Amino acid sequence: PESLGKSFPCRIAGVFRAPDGSIAAEFSTASVNLLPNTDHTFTVNLTIRRPALWSPDAPALYRAEFTLIYGDEAVDTAELRYGIRTLCFRPGALEINGQPIRIIGTNRHQDYPYVGNAVPPAAQKRDAMILKRAGYNFVRLSHYNQHPAFLDACDELGICVAAAIPGWQYYNLTDSFVHHALRDCRELVRNERNRPSVILWEVSLNESYPPSWLNEEFHRTAHREYPGDQCFSCGDTYGLYEGWDVLFSRPGLETEKPVLVREYGDWSFGGNESTSRRRRGDGEKAMRQQAWNFQWMYNQLGLLKNAIGGATWAMFDYNRGYHHDLERSGDADLY
Numbered sequence: 001p002e003s004l005g006k007s008f009p010c011r012i013a014g015v016f017r018a019p020d021g022s023i024a025a026e027f028s029t030a031s032v033n034l035l036p037n038t039d040h041t042f043t044v045n046l047t048i049r050r051p052a053l054w055s056p057d058a059p060a061l062y063r064a065e066f067t068l069i070y071g072d073e074a075v076d077t078a079e080l081r082y083g084i085r086t087l088c089f090r091p092g093a094l095e096i097n098g099q100p101i102r103i104i105g106t107n108r109h110q111d112y113p114y115v116g117n118a119v120p121p122a123a124q125k126r127d128a129m130i131l132k133r134a135g136y137n138f139v140r141l142s143h144y145n146q147h148p149a150f151l152d153a154c155d156e157l158g159i160c161v162a163a164a165i166p167g168w169q170y171y172n173l174t175d176s177f178v179h180h181a182l183r184d185c186r187e188l189v190r191n192e193r194n195r196p197s198v199i200l201w202e203v204s205l206n207e208s209y210p211p212s213w214l215n216e217e218f219h220r221t222a223h224r225e226y227p228g229d230q231c232f233s234c235g236d237t238y239g240l241y242e243g244w245d246v247l248f249s250r251p252g253l254e255t256e257k258p259v260l261v262r263e264y265g266d267w268s269f270g271g272n273e274s275t276s277r278r279r280r281g282d283g284e285k286a287m288r289q290q291a292w293n294f295q296w297m298y299n300q301l302g303l304l305k306n307a308i309g310g311a312t313w314a315m316f317d318y319n320r321g322y323h324h325d326l327e328r329s330g331d332a333d334l335y
């Protein structure tokens with residue numbers, strides 16, 4: 001009660017540390033008198049000379065250290081890892097730091113033997129390491145927020161990420177559903193926008209086709225949360241909305257925008273009876289058929305107009321929840 005109406009002089013000071021630990025830049029804001037229980041944004045402009053750029057081949061990471069100073073006393077600290085890089089999506093190509101990169105990707109469900117979604121951090125990182133060793137440079141997080149440890153590993157290993165809001169084959173135009181879905185969008189971008197690995201924001205409800213005004217609001221919300229020219233939304237086009245910065249491919253799509261094949265190698269080879277859904281125990285012939293399916297589809301990506309690459313469905317077999325059997329089209333099985 002004694003602080004009511006009283007303001008407090010506060011400022012932010014900090015350093016940016018280069019990947020080798022040396023100080024790349026220092027900063028301090030002017031002091032501002034803040035009232036209790038209020039928000040304030042401090043803005044600083046930094047110059048980092050000869051920056052080490054983040055890329056899939058050289059995932060250089062900086063560390064920002066922030067200190068909140070009240071009067072002359074340091075009262076709180078925070079750290080943030082950060083990668084410096086530029087993105088440019090154009091028809092047929094992704095450029096990172098001005099260099100063209102072909103997306104060779106896959107999808108991941110956060111699922112693990114015996115523990116389901118309760119995957120510990122070490123296993124999260126192991127999944128990323130397996131994915132990197134398999135030759136992938138991109139992973140689509142289908143279809144929900146995934147553990148920070150997995151995203152940390154993507155930052156460290158140089159794996160590009162499409163981060164997604166939660167959603168699958170459902171929408172409802174009630175005020176409550178729309179409010180919470182847009183909140184999911186805001187929170188996803190706020191939580192992950194400083195990660196160099198996140199290059200795309202999938203802010204559409206997966207395989208759900210709401211009216212265009214809701215998809216437009218998802219798109220606008222992402223750009224409001226991440227202003228500037230480095231935010232790129234992506235999403236479904238089956239619902240006849242094509243306002244995303246990067247469009248997911250569909251038959252008959254005519255566009256001059258960049259196109260991503262978000263899932264390939266499974267459904268188109270027989271749906272629920274897909275010849276890509278094979279266990280190790282099904283034998284060599286069956287597994288060769290699965291491998292042929294993926295290779296054939298990968299070859300087709302080069303024929304698709306404006307395609308920047310694609311992602312297999314999926315990296316690992318997974319429990320489906322709505323069905324008693326595993327989904328078995330993974331490059332690797334559940335174990």
